Amino acid sequence: MARFLTADTALLAVGGMHAHNNPMALVREVVRQGRRVRRLLTSPCAALNADLLLTAGLVDEIVTSYVGFEHLGLAPGFRRAVEGHTVRLLECDEAALTHGLYAGAAGLPFIPLPPGLEVSDVPGINPDAYRPVRDPFGDRTVVAVPPLRPDLAFVHALEADAAGNAVFGGAAFTDRLMALAARRVVVQVERVVPGERIAVHPAGTTIPGFLVQAVVEAPGGCHPTASHGAYAADEDHLREYLALAREPEGAATYLRRYVTGGSEDQYRRTVAAPAGAFGAEVGR
Amino acid sequence: MTAGATVTAPGSGEPRPWTPGELMAAELSRHLHDGEVAVMGTAAAVPQAACRLAQLTHAPDFWYVAGGTCGVNPHLAPLGSSCCDVGLLRADTALTLPDVVMLEGRGDVFDIFFAGGLQIDAYGNCNLAAVGPWQQPTLRGPGGVGLPFLARVRRVLLYTMSHTPRTFVERVDFRSGPGFLGGPAEWAAAALTGGGPQLVVTPLCTMAFDPVSLRMGLRSLHPGVDLDQVRHRTGFELWVPDPLPVTPPPSAEELTVLRQLDPRGILGGL
Numbered sequence: 001m002a003r004f005l006t007a008d009t010a011l012l013a014v015g016g017m018h019a020h021n022n023p024m025a026l027v028r029e030v031v032r033q034g035r036r037v038r039r040l041l042t043s044p045c046a047a048l049n050a051d052l053l054l055t056a057g058l059v060d061e062i063v064t065s066y067v068g069f070e071h072l073g074l075a076p077g078f079r080r081a082v083e084g085h086t087v088r089l090l091e092c093d094e095a096a097l098t099h100g101l102y103a104g105a106a107g108l109p110f111i112p113l114p115p116g117l118e119v120s121d122v123p124g125i126n127p128d129a130y131r132p133v134r135d136p137f138g139d140r141t142v143v144a145v146p147p148l149r150p151d152l153a154f155v156h157a158l159e160a161d162a163a164g165n166a167v168f169g170g171a172a173f174t175d176r177l178m179a180l181a182a183r184r185v186v187v188q189v190e191r192v193v194p195g196e197r198i199a200v201h202p203a204g205t206t207i208p209g210f211l212v213q214a215v216v217e218a219p220g221g222c223h224p225t226a227s228h229g230a231y232a233a234d235e236d237h238l239r240e241y242l243a244l245a246r247e248p249e250g251a252a253t254y255l256r257r258y259v260t261g262g263s264e265d266q267y268r269r270t271v272a273a274p275a276g277a278f279g280a281e282v283g284r
Numbered sequence: 285m286t287a288g289a290t291v292t293a294p295g296s297g298e299p300r301p302w303t304p305g306e307l308m309a310a311e312l313s314r315h316l317h318d319g320e321v322a323v324m325g326t327a328a329a330v331p332q333a334a335c336r337l338a339q340l341t342h343a344p345d346f347w348y349v350a351g352g353t354c355g356v357n358p359h360l361a362p363l364g365s366s367c368c369d370v371g372l373l374r375a376d377t378a379l380t381l382p383d384v385v386m387l388e389g390r391g392d393v394f395d396i397f398f399a400g401g402l403q404i405d406a407y408g409n410c411n412l413a414a415v416g417p418w419q420q421p422t423l424r425g426p427g428g429v430g431l432p433f434l435a436r437v438r439r440v441l442l443y444t445m446s447h448t449p450r451t452f453v454e455r456v457d458f459r460s461g462p463g464f465l466g467g468p469a470e471w472a473a474a475a476l477t478g479g480g481p482q483l484v485v486t487p488l489c490t491m492a493f494d495p496v497s498l499r500m501g502l503r504s505l506h507p508g509v510d511l512d513q514v515r516h517r518t519g520f521e522l523w524v525p526d527p528l529p530v531t532p533p534p535s536a537e538e539l540t541v542l543r544q545l546d547p548r549g550i551l552g553g554l
Contacts, residue, residue, distance in 0.1 A: 017352060017368045017381070018326070018352065018366055018367065018368040019366065019368070020366070020368040020369070020370070044350070044385075044429050045326060045426075057312045064427060065428065065429045065430075066412075066426045066427035066428070066429045067426055067427065067428030068326075068328070068425075068427070070326055070327050070365070071327050071329075071364050071365040071366065071368070074424075074425070074426060075426060078424065078426070079423075079424045082421070082424040083409065083421055083423075083424050083430070091427060093428060093429065093430065093432045094385055094429045094430035094432075095388075095430070095432065095433070098381070098382050098385040101468070102383075113389070114389035114391065114436060115389075115477075116391075116432075116435030116436050116474075116476045116477060116478065117432040117433065117435060117436075117489065118460070119435055119465060119474055119476065120428070120431065120432035120435070120459055120462060121413070121418070121458050121459040121460070122413075122428065122432060122458060122460070125418050125419075132352060151377055166483070168504070169351040169352070169370070169372055170370035171354060171368065171370065171372075171373065171378075171380075171381070172380060172382050173352075173368070174381055174382060176380075177382055183369060187484045191542065205492075206401075207391070224533065226369075226370065228366075228370040229370065233366070273425075275451070
């Protein structure tokens, strides 16, 4: 971890959407090491991946279009940090994030958005990210957003081989796009498998190893969020987090009890494993 | 609200009354038609159920994309609570999320976008960002995700489980997703390709928009709800048709299908 999240990591991207495929083993390790994140980029809908870092007070700026827990409630760390002005929010919409990652992956200097999106109030509160530009092919002004090029991306996949060729176990959300756009990629997986197994379905192996700097085998590593193809979200644990993190003292209790008080191996044995966050196929 | 129709639960002899979530799914499904394609996002159990119900009853050639996971025509059964459940890939086919974001921008693919908000105003604008000033919010919401795309879809169907004066406000504090903007003049000047909001379904009533004033008013009251109750729980003046119809309760067929789709009772827990 220390090799990857260095002081010059200006933009860290965390994959996963809502409480699914959050690379929590990697995120927890950032918190254990107390590393500051200068700017955090999320998928269009972040959950515990962003909120735990915000609860731990490690984020200077966040680029996102949503941090919340969907049917379970609002995000306590995000709320406290934004309402208390301890994080700078660079609010975007889904189009700016997704097309911005595409522009980052494709080397485009900027990317215009479909006309009409400018009538929302989002561009007005984030003029650094949304700028008017003359359409060179027509007589009109459109809004453009900058490319997103994470210095480092943490994404979760179901499995990968030692070379980093990685397979998603269900939806890829914007995680594949993040991996294509990022300068360095660390993939967290439920299991490392032999290359021969990956080679059976090359078209379903949608992250090629040449984009990946490290594979971290972390069974149960999405817990308490779901890992597509492996286990469902642990909503009881998420509710415990939401209840505790509402107040600063409770947030400190959560962090001590589940993150900084022990290693990821301990978390895996004492929290993730009893919750069933291992191996068994679910869903499909 | 008083529950109306009852249906016999599978495997038991006891009739169970319908719930507000079931009524809302049935009501929304009646507004979905063959040949249309719908898309939806976060916390979308009600519209997912509505879409599948429409497919299995009156609109077999209706299509829907469950944003997040992006299954196309998810089979549900069981319906889940999260739009990113892997179970939504039990479907006819699937897109990727970047595909869906592209097609939302195309503007001529999706006919219907289901949306909601912490605040919904008299012109159907939605706010998921902040209550109070954006810079100094009294309540910081999660954020609007893809709501700006409401500007580009043929019709917007709004739904919320919260019919209160805090949700239904005269004007949103922040416009995450556009409705009819500030009213007829601003709407005409914006010349958007989208058709704007068409319907709002809550646990109390179904609402629509006046074609001239573009303001929200009542279309029908759900069974057992009275007009004063809706007025007290709406933060602006609603226009009221005369006569004011009652929303048809879910039919026995609708309820049977909904309960097959939702064996965990998620709609009942909303």
